[in-house]
């Protein structure tokens with residue numbers, strides 16, 4: 001049985017521009033599979049190559065070398081066959097201003113040669129909370145509703161594999177929750193999902209497997225549980241009160257003990273440190289006290305996917 005998605009040594013090089021911009025490697029020999037029925041979270045900082053990888057899969061960009069397969073079908077050699085198996089929710093909405101939401105979905109169905117699709121379109125509209133906007137112009141929808149429309153457009157042909165590029169960027173908490181629920185439901189019904197997101201707590205909750213890209217290279221690939229287990233460290237966090245705290249981030253950085261500085265994450269007055277044991281916690285807090293700082297809201301919590309992500313990105 002072929003994997004739902006298979007990236008095999010995919011590279012993408014942009015030629016140097018005449019204006020002087022040097023050649024750029026957006027993807028460097030990226031290889032990984034997504035098993036049928038799974039949810040994979042594709043993570044990476046801005047510019048890591050996530051959208052480029054998805055564009056190659058969707059036939060919107062050509063790989064310089066390597067292959068991208070959808071259920072065994074080569075996305076570059078047989079783009080039309082691959083597109084039928086794939087629903088891609090892009091980052092940006094490209095909709096025709098002359099059509100309503102329902103018409104846009106009918107049109108999209110037509111692209112795939114599906115004529116009578118009304119029942120499924122109604123179902124999509126209902127599940128995505130767009131039923132009362134069916135006759136609205138897409139440009140009159142709110143940002144979050146446009147995202148829902150993009151999801152609906154990607155699903156009109158009931159593709160077995162669904163790829164979502166930041167489906168919840170800029171979407172409010174309610175909409176985000178219902179979108180994730182809908183995605184989880186699609187997965188339960190047998191669809192394979194790959195998604196990119198910068199909301200790591202959502203990736204942690206939803207994705208059974210995680211791939212991380214950094215500067216076009218695959219730097220982590222594992223089950224979410226295994227990645228979390230690999231980071232045994234917990235997080236100690238506290239807020240700096242008093243004069244140093246009042247001076248904000250600069251004040252905290254200036255007064256924090258030198259021994260803690262290299263591994264401390266400081267955001268405003270909040271300091272976060274990796275700790276392995278109760279001894280580490282005591283030593284760190286003692287050092288903070290000795291530096292004349294007052295620590296409030298002291299908390300220790302288990303490492304989450306964000307910690308794993310930051311560790312992986314920092315290690316390269």
Ligand SMILES: Nc1ncnc2c1ncn2[C@@H]1O[C@H](COP(=O)(O)OP(=O)(O)OP(=O)(O)O)[C@@H](O)[C@H]1O
Nearest residue numbers: 014024025026044045046047048049050051052053
């Ligand atoms: N046509 C192009 N010519 C040159 N470089 C490009 C071109 N298109 C994209 N890039 C570069 O390729 C890199 C990868 O971009 P990509 O959009 O894939 O990143 P991303 O991981 O999706 O980022 P984000 O999280 O910001 O969406 C970026 O550095 C981008 O500037």
